[in-house]
Amino acid sequence: MQFDFSGSRVLVTGGTRGIGGAIARGFLDAGARVAINGRTADSAARAVARAGEGAVAAPGDIGTAAGCEVAVRQAVEALGGLDVLVNSAGISAELPMEESDEAFWDATLDINLKGTFFCCRAALGALRASGGNIVNIASESGLLGSANLTVYCASKGGVVNMTRAMAMELAPVVRVNCVCPGYVDTDMIRADIIDKANDPTAIEREMIDYAPLKRIAQPEEVAAAVMYLASSAACFATGSALQLDGGATAGR
Numbered sequence: 001m002q003f004d005f006s007g008s009r010v011l012v013t014g015g016t017r018g019i020g021g022a023i024a025r026g027f028l029d030a031g032a033r034v035a036i037n038g039r040t041a042d043s044a045a046r047a048v049a050r051a052g053e054g055a056v057a058a059p060g061d062i063g064t065a066a067g068c069e070v071a072v073r074q075a076v077e078a079l080g081g082l083d084v085l086v087n088s089a090g091i092s093a094e095l096p097m098e099e100s101d102e103a104f105w106d107a108t109l110d111i112n113l114k115g116t117f118f119c120c121r122a123a124l125g126a127l128r129a130s131g132g133n134i135v136n137i138a139s140e141s142g143l144l145g146s147a148n149l150t151v152y153c154a155s156k157g158g159v160v161n162m163t164r165a166m167a168m169e170l171a172p173v174v175r176v177n178c179v180c181p182g183y184v185d186t187d188m189i190r191a192d193i194i195d196k197a198n199d200p201t202a203i204e205r206e207m208i209d210y211a212p213l214k215r216i217a218q219p220e221e222v223a224a225a226v227m228y229l230a231s232s233a234a235c236f237a238t239g240s241a242l243q244l245d246g247g248a249t250a251g252r
Contacts, residue, residue, distance in 0.1 A: 003227045006031035009079035009130075010230075013037040013062050013071065013119055014089030016047035018186035019137060022219030023086055023226050028054050030227065035075030037062065037089065062089040062115035063107070072122035082126035084230045087116040087136045087159075092188075094148045105151055112155035113162070120166060124174070133175035133238075135226045136163050140182045140245040144252055156180075160241050167239030175238040177229040182245030183207045183216045211246025 003026075010027045014020035015036035027034050028051055035058040036051060038044035044057035056078040060071030076082050090112045095104060116136055127134065141149055142156030163178040170176055183189065189207075197203040207216055225244050228234055243249055 003030045003231050003233075005084075005227070005231070008032040008083045009035075009075075009081050010084040010086065011035040011037065011058060011072065011075040011079075011082060011119075011123070012086045012088055013115070015086075016043045018188050019181070019184055019219050019222050020086075020088035021047065022223040023088055024051060024055070026220065026223035026227055027084070028052075032084075033079050035071075035079055037071045037075070039067075062119065063110040065114070065118040068115055068118035069122045072119055072126075076123075076126045081130055082123055083130045083132040085119060085123045085127060085132070085134045086226055086230070087119050087134070089115055090137060090155075092139075092149075092152050094193075095151065096148050097150050100151050108151045109155050109158075112152070113158040116159055117162060120176075124170075127174045128170075131173055133177070133230055134166070135229045136176070136178040137222075137226075138163070138178040138180045138241060140180050140243065140249050142178075143180055143241065143243065143249050163241065164239045171238055175235075177234070177237055177240045177242065179222060179225045179229065179242050179244055180249075181217060181222050182211055182248045184222055185216045185218055189216075211248040212250070213246035215246065217244060217246065 010032045012020050012024045015024040016038040024034050024036050033054050035056050036047045037058045039061050041059045044059040048055045048057045058071045058075040061067030136159050138159040139156040141153045142160040166176040
């Protein structure tokens with residue numbers, strides 16, 4: 001499906017790489033103007049330079065409420081308003097409970113859950129004015145539990161149910177939905193999981209076999225799901241958690 005976002009104003013947090021980068025590119029290719037958020041001014045500027053025409057920088061640390069407000073304010077000022085907010089900034093690490101200390105808990109929840117909430121709160125005025133919508137990036141780990149991912153599951157489970165609560169509170173003016181991806185072939189997956197494994201080939205095979213569709217998703221597929229939820233084609237969808245996991249959660 002070809003989407004037309006000509007004239008739309010979009011902010012993508014965590015838009016400098018991976019899933020967020022693919023989402024930013026997708027909206028730009030569909031004619032939108034896109035504010036790309038990165039934690040630092042340098043990372044955001046580099047992403048904007050790669051993205052080209054239609055992209056602007058909106059740096060800010062999404063792990064803090066103040067950083068969320070800064071990022072959203074820069075996006076709204078640069079774009080002249082906001083039609084779509086995509087909360088894609090996030091971190092993930094596999095760690096047993098006994099090794100998950102307070103600092104690890106705080107870092108994960110601050111970016112994945114608190115940052116999503118405070119970006120939404122900061123964008124409310126602009127989104128209400130435009131009748132816009134929010135798409136949050138959750139995870140299949142927000143729908144089921146996984147060993148050694150307890151903290152991450154807590155953060156993404158919070159995103160899923162927070163999406164539902166926001167949808168109830170902000171209707172009928174602002175729609176709020178989320179996408180729940182499974183394994184996605186990003187540089188983070190490659191660098192942090194596959195390449196660090198004792199047997200990278202076996203780990204990649206395990207990821208491929210995990211989903212009934214027997215492959216890992218591409219970032220562009222997540223971007224397409226986000227764009228669908230943000231588009232008029234999904235104008236009757238709010239509070240939904242769209243599974244994009246190759247069937248991984250269907251039988252679990």
